[in-house]
Amino acid sequence: MIYVIYSFASLFVLLAAVMLFAYYRSSHFGLFIMGVTYAASGLLAFAIAHWWPLVAGFVLAWLLRLMGLEPRVEPRDEGKRDGE
Numbered sequence: 259m260i261y262v263i264y265s266f267a268s269l270f271v272l273l274a275a276v277m278l279f280a281y282y283r284s285s286h287f288g289l290f291i292m293g294v295t296y297a298a299s300g301l302l303a304f305a306i307a308h309w310w311p312l313v314a315g316f317v318l319a320w321l322l323r324l325m326g327l328e329p330r331v332e333p334r335d336e337g338k339r340d341g342e
Contacts, residue, residue, distance in 0.1 A: 259309075260307055263303055263307060263308065263309055263312070264303075264304065264307075266300075266303070266312050267300045267301075267303035267304045267311075267312065268300070269300075270296045270297070270299055270300030270303070270312060270315060271296070271297060271300040271301065271304075273293075273296050273300075274293045274294070274295075274296035274297035274300060275293075275297075276293075277289050277290075277292055277293030277296065278290065278293040278294075278297075280293075281293060284329065286329045287327070288322065288326075288327030288328055288329060289329060291322055291327055292319050292322050292323070292327065292328070295315055295318050295319050295322065296315055296319060298315065299311045299312055299314060299315020299316070299318070300312070300315065302315075303315075
């Protein structure tokens with residue numbers, strides 16, 4: 259069970275790193291808060307080797323998403339050229 263916890267904690271820390279990099283590129287505050295949430299829960303799961311920080315971090319991240327802190331993704335028109 260400890261390997262499963264460490265695997266998910268590693269994924270959370272990796273996800274946090276990606277979100278913080280995306281925050282650096284776009285400066286969307288929601289990405290920063292969600293990245294810190296994932297990082298804190300992943301590092302806490304590493305520190306105490308228990309499953310509940312991962313669940314708490316996941317729930318908190320979903321609550322942040324439901325509050326509207328996730329950036330919107332707008333589809334690009336890939337088939338159109340400039341001037342059409």
